[in-house]
Amino acid sequence: MPTVELDEETVERLEQLRVEDESYDEIVTELINIYEAEELTMFHAGDEY
Secondary structure, three states: OOOOOOOHHHHHHHHHHOOOOOOHHHHHHHHHHHHHHHHHHHHHHOOOO
């Protein structure tokens, strides 16, 4: 698995998103899923004319 280095500001923002004992891995996975869902929605929205 690749190693990712985050600056202090990013870590602080991730801390604000944490729910209870949620790991950083779980937060990042959730953010990626949200991003992919929004990207898919925007992609398909352009198909409707």
